[in-house]
Amino acid sequence: SDKFGHIKLAPDDAILQTAIAFRNDSHTDKVNLGVGAYRTDEGKPLLFRAVKEAEKQILADPATNKEYLGIDGHLKFNKLAQELLLGESSSAVLEKRVASVQTISGTGSLRIGAEFLSMFFNPSCVLISRPTWGNHITIFERARIPVKYYPYWNPKTKGVDIEGMINALNDAPEKSIVLLHACAHNPTGVDPTPDQWERIADVMARKDLLPYFDSAYQGFATGSIERDAFAIRMFISRGFQCVISQSFAKNMGLYGERIGALHIVCRTSEIADKVLSQLKIVIRPMYSNPPMHGALIAAKVLEDPALKNIWLSELEQVSQRIIQMRRVLLEELVRIETPGDWTHITSQIGMFSFTGLSPAQCENMIKKWHCYMLTNGRISMAGINSRNYQHVARAIKDSLQ
Ligand code: PMP
Numbered sequence: 001s002d003k004f005g006h007i008k009l010a011p012d013d014a015i016l017q018t019a020i021a022f023r024n025d026s027h028t029d030k031v032n033l034g035v036g037a038y039r040t041d042e043g044k045p046l047l048f049r050a051v052k053e054a055e056k057q058i059l060a061d062p063a064t065n066k067e068y069l070g071i072d073g074h075l076k077f078n079k080l081a082q083e084l085l086l087g088e089s090s091s092a093v094l095e096k097r098v099a100s101v102q103t104i105s106g107t108g109s110l111r112i113g114a115e116f117l118s119m120f121f122n123p124s125c126v127l128i129s130r131p132t133w134g135n136h137i138t139i140f141e142r143a144r145i146p147v148k149y150y151p152y153w154n155p156k157t158k159g160v161d162i163e164g165m166i167n168a169l170n171d172a173p174e175k176s177i178v179l180l181h182a183c184a185h186n187p188t189g190v191d192p193t194p195d196q197w198e199r200i201a202d203v204m205a206r207k208d209l210l211p212y213f214d215s216a217y218q219g220f221a222t223g224s225i226e227r228d229a230f231a232i233r234m235f236i237s238r239g240f241q242c243v244i245s246q247s248f249a250k251n252m253g254l255y256g257e258r259i260g261a262l263h264i265v266c267r268t269s270e271i272a273d274k275v276l277s278q279l280k281i282v283i284r285p286m287y288s289n290p291p292m293h294g295a296l297i298a299a300k301v302l303e304d305p306a307l308k309n310i311w312l313s314e315l316e317q318v319s320q321r322i323i324q325m326r327r328v329l330l331e332e333l334v335r336i337e338t339p340g341d342w343t344h345i346t347s348q349i350g351m352f353s354f355t356g357l358s359p360a361q362c363e364n365m366i367k368k369w370h371c372y373m374l375t376n377g378r379i380s381m382a383g384i385n386s387r388n389y390q391h392v393a394r395a396i397k398d399s400l401q
Contacts, residue, residue, distance in 0.1 A: 003078075014134070014374060021388060022372040030370035031388045031395075033379040038220075038318055039256055040352070041385045046318065048253045050311035054300035064296070069281040071288065073102020074295035080302040081261040083213060085229060092236050096269040099276035101283065102290045105260040106216045106247025107135060113212065113243050113262050114143035115169055117177060117283050120275075121210065126177040127168065129153075131376065133186045136179060136214070145177070153188050158344035158356055162196050169203045177324055181215045182244070184221035184350025187378035191221075191349060197231045201238055211235055211242040219251045221350040223319035225312070242375040249300050250351070251315060257294030322351065323382040332393035339400055353379050361399040369395035 012020070018034035032039075040046050058064055078100040082093060092098050103109035117123055126140045129152035137222070145224045150172075151164030169178065179202075182271065185191055192200060204211060213232050235242055247260040258323050266272040283289070301307045323346075330345045346352055355367065357377040366369040371392055373379045384392055 018372050018374060020382060021366070025370055025372075027370040029381055029388070030222075031372065031392055033365075033371055033373040033383040033392070035383050036351070037382065038250065038253060039382045039385070041177035041321065043052055043383075043385055043387075046253050048311060048314050049295055050301050050314060051252055052305045053310070054297045054304070054307055058293075058300060063263050066159065066292065067286070069102070069292050069295070071283050072100075072276065072297060073290045074292065076303065077295040077299040078261060080299055081246055081248075082263055084225060084231065084302060085244060085261075085263065086236065086265075087226075087229070087233055088307050090236060096383045097266045097272045097395050099266060099272040099279060101262050101276070101279050102295055103245075103260045103262050104287070105249050105255075105258040105288060106214065106245050107139070107260075108258065109190065109247070109260045109262040110136070110139045110214065111143070111283055112151065112279065112286075113245055113264075114140050114145060114318065116262075116264070116275075116279055117210075117212075117243065118143040118145050118396040119282065121177070122279060123210070124173040124175045126179055127172055127209075128179045128213070129165075129181065129185070131187055132179070132181075132380065133214075140179075147287070148172075148176075150178075152185070153190070153354065155356065158190070158354070159191050159347075160192050160196060160218050162192065162199070166199060166203055169200065169207065169209065172209055174208070175210075176207075176245075177210045177212050179212045179214060180231065181213035182232050182398070184217035184352075185215070186350070187352050188354040189348030189350050189352045189377060190344075190354070191207075192231070195233075195361055197234060201235055201240070205238065211240055212302065213242060213244045214245040215244055215309060217250050217350050218246070219312075219315045220319055223316040223323075225315075236265055241267060246264070248294070252298060252301065252311070254294050254297065258291060258298065259294030259298050264275055284344050322381045323349075325389065327391060328386070328389050329381075329384060333396060336393055336397055338393065338397040351380055351382050353381055355390075356380055358398070364399040365395050369398065371395045 023031045045256045082100045125146040125148045125151050130149040150168035151161045218228045221228045242265050244263040249255045326346045333342045355377045359389035362375040
C-alpha cells in the first residue's frame with residue numbers, strides 16, 4: 001500500500017521563498033532586502049577576522065579532535081557565553097545559579113527551552129509580541145504551550161505600543177511565560193526605552209510572570225555588548241528568575257555553525273544543578289549532544305583577549321555600517337521628497353526595519369523595482385549599500401503612489 005501518498009505539499013517558508021525569488025531574478029539592479037544575514041558594502045557575506053584566526057589556531061592545535069561533547073556541550077563555551085550575556089560580575093553568575101547548556105544556535109535553544117518549560121513549569125500560556133519572528137509561534141506550539149499575544153507595534157507612531165503591552169501583561173493569566181526580544185526586535189527594529197523596560201519589569205514582578213529573553217543580536221544592535229544586554233541584566237538584578245536563548249549566528253557571523261546556548265537563571269545553585277540535570281534529559285533523546293566546531297570557535301574568541309578585542313571592534317564596524325545605511329537611506333528619502341515621515345528608519349535599530357509599507361506597496365517594491373522584501377513591510381538594512389540606496393529610496397517613493 002502507498003505509505004506517503006496522502007501527504008500534501010507544504011507551503012514554502014516566506015523568508016526562504018524571498019531568497020529563492022531573488023536568486024532567480026536576472027535583473028541587474030535587484031536588491032535583497034529579505035536577507036536575514038549580514039552583508040558587506042559589496043553585498044557579500046562576512047567572515048569575521050577573529051573567527052578565521054580562531055579557526056586557524058584550533059586546526060593547528062594537536063590536541064584538537066572530533067570526539068563527542070557531553071550532552072550539555074562544551075563546558076568552557078557555556079561559561080564564557082554566560083559571562084558575555086550576564087556580565088562577569090553578575091550575582092547570578094557568581095552565585096552559580098545559572099543552568100547553561102550549549103544548543104543548536106538560537107532556534108535550538110528556543111526549542112529546548114520551550115520543551116523544558118512545557119515539562120517542568122506547567123505554563124498556562126506564552127505571551128508573544130505581535131508581530132514577532134514567525135518561528136517563535138511554531139516553536140512554542142510544538143512544545144504544547146498555548147500561544148497568546150501582546151500588542152507591540154504601534155503603526156501610528158511606528159514605535160512600541162507600550163500602553164497596549166503593559167495592559168496585556170496586566171491581564172496575563174497566572175503562570176504565563178512572556179517572550180521578550182532582548183534587543184533589536186525582529187521584525188520591527190524598535191525596542192522599549194530603559195524606562196519602558198522598567199515598567200515592563202514592574203508589571204511582570206507584580207504579576208509574578210516568567211520572562212523568557214530571546215537574545216539573537218547582542219552587540220549587533222548598538223555595537224556594544226553591554227548596552228544590548230541591558231534589559232536582561234536589569235531583570236536579573238531586580239531578582240527575576242528567567243530563561244534566555246542566546247545565538248552567536250549574527251554577532252559572530254557563525255550562522256551555519258549553529259552555535260548558541262540556553263541559560264536558566266534560578267534562585268539557588270542547588271536548584272540550577274537540578275535544572276541542568278533535567279535539561280540533559282530533554283536534550284538526550286533529541287540529538288544526544290551538540291556539534292563541536294562552532295563551540296570551539298566561539299570559546300576561543302571569547303577566551304583569548306587579543307581575539308576578543310578584534311571581534312569586538314569588528315562587531316562595532318558591522319553595527320556602524322548598518323546605522324550609517326539607515327542614515328543614508330533616510331537622507332535620500334528626504335532629498336527626493338518622499339511623502340510622509342521616515343525618521344523611523346534611523347530610530348529603529350538592528351538588522352531590520354519595519355517600513356510601514358502595505359502588502360500591495362511591498363508587491364510593487366518586488367515586482368516593479370526588484371527590491372525583494374517580506375510583504376509585512378520588513379526590510380533588512382544589511383541588504384542596503386552605497387551602490388543601491390538610491391534605487392531603494394526611489395522604489396519606496398514610487399510604491400507609496
Ligand atoms: N530569534 C530571533 C528574533 C531571530 O531573528 C533569529 C534569527 N533569524 C533567531 C532567534 C534564531 O537564529 P539562529 O537559530 O540562526 O540562531
